[in-house]
Amino acid sequence: MQAARRRGTSDTRLMVRIAQMYYRMNLSQEQIGERLGLSRFRVGRLLDRALREEIVRIEVVHPDARLVDLEEQLVQRFGLNAAVVADVPAAAGAGPEADDLARNAVAEVAVDYLQARRPAGAIAVSWGRTMLALARRLPDGWTQATEIVQINGATSRSAQPTRANEIVDRFATTTGASIRLLAAPAIVGTPELRSALGEDPGIRETLAAARSAPTAIFGLGIPAADSPHLESGFVSGDEQARLRAIGAVGDIIGRFVDGEGRIAWPMLDERSVGLPLDDLRVKPLSMGLAAGAGRGPIALAAIRGGYINVLATDDATAAWVLAHG
Amino acid sequence: MQAARRRGTSDTRLMVRIAQMYYRMNLSQEQIGERLGLSRFRVGRLLDRALREEIVRIEVVHPDARLVDLEEQLVQRFGLNAAVVADVPAAAGAGPEADDLARNAVAEVAVDYLQARRPAGAIAVSWGRTMLALARRLPDGWTQATEIVQINGATSRSAQPTRANEIVDRFATTTGASIRLLAAPAIVGTPELRSALGEDPGIRETLAAARSAPTAIFGLGIPAADSPHLESGFVSGDEQARLRAIGAVGDIIGRFVDGEGRIAWPMLDERSVGLPLDDLRVKPLSMGLAAGAGRGPIALAAIRGGYINVLATDDATAAWVLAHG
DNA sequence: TGGACTAATGCTCATATGTGCAGATCAGAC
DNA sequence: GTCTGATCTGCACATATGAGCATTAGTCCA
16 A cells, blocks of 8 residues: 555554544544545554553543442352442441441432332342331332232330331332231240241241242341340340350341351241241342441351342442452 | 333433443443343443443543644644644743754654655755754655755855755655755845846756645744844845834745735845745645744744645644634 | 323344454565 | 565455334323
8 A cells, every 4th residue: 555654653643633533523434534545444443552552541430330340349259140339428437327328328229229120029028227228218119019028027025116017018008019027026035936936827927928039138237236136125135245256247137147157156046037048049139238337247148158149238348348258 | 111210210320330341341232231131222322321421431531632633623724734733841931942842843743744645756845943853854765756846045145054955955865856956045135136046047947846846845934033044144134124014924935924924025025036935825735834932923824825735833833823813 | 090292112224343364565684 | 685474454244333213101281
């Protein structure tokens, strides 16, 4: 070709010009070629090079990009079905207010996810502050479900109500589903009492419904002083101390597990009323929510135990999990 | 469609995710659609929206982009064939050193342009500091030319040499062309003397060759104290003052023009030895170089007069021309 | 509730872009 | 000079993307 340039001559200017024509003026490579007297192939290749040599930069600049990255990494690393990460400005600091912010933020994005996924059939739900925040944000008709089932014991033993009913009601009214309550405490005094409760037809049927529900949505709790699980009186002060001593990192639907997701204290577990953890493993959608400071270990334990296939959490917790998983 | 989202739900997250898959992981829209359970059309449209809503930003980040913009504007605004703008850091300040920088920078990019354009046949050239800088940078074999012709009178009248011969030699040796000198001063004492010179066969033939050359390359000068045109003694101090007084903004191949590109002082013009300006208008390639402070007006005059179809200049001059054109 | 209006969806077809390959071109060694 | 290996170029073909349009779904209002 006659117009060929000597080797070594830099075509930076040419690439800049082509890049502007292509990306800014939206000309086709062929049009650019005509105007500049180049073949469209050369234009295409220079465009490639402009990208490789960072003459042109393509960036996803939206602030959510960081969060989507975290989600992607969680999914890749742990083989999750999906991950949903909420942004909680670090400026909020620590303490109860920050945790409230985190719960609301996680609830928000979890609802977005659920709304997009639209789980059908029965949905098993737990209770807790994050679940309450989530339930309150569910818009009418976010999905059509047949039945909302409580997944673990929810009647309070103390003056502090669990709000479990509000949660179930909200799920039911927004989806048009019927409800099935688990009229029992989360943890009873003895294994024998737990067995006896299992004989009750109402409780047995609810548990069976929770077991067959294709969807479960529940919070991941930690044994902190302000946990409603503890405030509700299901676990005594001594038991709390013991749990911490033997390495329990938190609870999943009322069952305390260690860092690997194994039952931390079998004796206590036998006193827990609700779906066994193993039944979570086969659910098409098993979503765990971990919002607030110190939730990293229980989130990781839930993942390692295979109890969840969707994790909804805040950015700090997501980062912790990725750093320690 | 079953999975359709409620209106009003923001798909920002989705767009971010898609944008990352498309631009960062280089997946096709179809692949993204498969993975996310969307049609490729939806993916494509969300990608569009991501661009429009600035979730994705595509920038030409190379520093030359600014210069290419100036070039583009010059071409668009004035109908030039091309413009070549060199970057001269403003930090260099003003004064002779800054002008030297500008000349070298403009010479550099002008050579790049010429190398790409590869003019064939005869090339008519002027002299001056910018032309010298350009000539010295011409690489061997940058084009093949038949003849290098001096476009205006070049023999010095003072102790200061014009370096015109070095310029012509460099053009000739790098292109393999023969040379044709214009053995006369740029400006002589009287119109009659100019006429007499025109009778000389050597001079007449050189001027004819310059006239028929398809290419002309020349500097655009200003009547400043350090101009070699003035230093070479072609124009007296009185004449310089007169030129400034009647609004001459500079010279093109030795002929002084006003801001519109019209001959500023016809009597002086009739004493100038060289190609008439009108002959420049029909050349396929007529390149004017304007490098250094204060060159805006003469660059604009050359454009307005239609004497050049390619302008090579520095960024400051380009900006001035665009601001005042 | 029903009906009109608007926006979103997926389709077909046209256009634009990317890829592997064969020939051309060039720098550098001799 | 001339040979050689590496790069660059253009082409034919496969793939990916974009545009117009009919259809559907969703919203708003009576």
